[in-house]
Amino acid sequence: MQKKIYALLFLLSTLFYGLIAHAQDSAVDKKIEMADRLRSDGKIYVVIAVLVIILLGIIFYVARLDRKISRLEKEK
């Protein structure tokens, strides 16, 4: 079971490869304001860090509930 999870996660991790694949950059993009400053300053990583922390916080809370309920079910 564990091996299957790891195999599945490895397959899913290939999704990230899309981030480094660059085919075409549009020149037309130059006129429209995007958060490039945030990116060049490296501040985009702050945004990501905050969001990941919030997400993991929620996940840990839900996981804790899951474990509590499993324990209650075993007692029955």
Add this chain to the structure above:
Amino acid sequence: MLRQNWWKIVGVFLLLYTFIAGFLGEVPAKPILNETIRNLYFHVAMWMAMMVFFIISVIYSIKYLRSNNHIFDIYALEYAKAGIVFGSLGVITGSVWARYTWGAFWSNDPKQLGAVIALLIYLAYLVLRNSMTDIDKRARIGAVYNIFAFAMLFPTIWIIPRMVESLHPGGMGNPALSSDDIDSRMRIIFWPGAVPGWTLLGVWITSLRIRLSIMQEQKM
């Protein structure tokens, strides 16, 4: 199945992928939208997840009507609640997004109105259930109403707002998720990451509520 962990881990992983790639990944530069186009992975994903939950809920309602198995009624109720939560999050996030792109939190736009009406119909499902004290009657009438509420999703959200003029993408018969709203760099994050990720998180939370509900029923 509810107690297995593998699909929960997959869901968490997909959400992490969505959150990270969603902000590091490239997006098309559209006027007015600018970076808010990334809201696709959150606002739109909420609605996709909501549809999944309402579909699951109505299936369990039908299963209950066919078998009178009370467990199915619990499933139907909890998935309907999950749908209401995710739908409400969709309306709220859409409203915030609208404030900065359409100019106001609320524009009486057909899509906004349709979505709120659809959610109110589901809220009425909860009120209807609570108005009855007999458990079997509650489940049976609730199940029938659930089917009606599910059917109402289609004219209110998917059909009428898509036919008339609307600020929301998809009006006047245009495609709802066209090349104006998304491109392939976003699709690879949206479809394999955001939609299943949020859906699995909702399923996880709902499964916990179901397990708790079943335990409470067994105590009585």
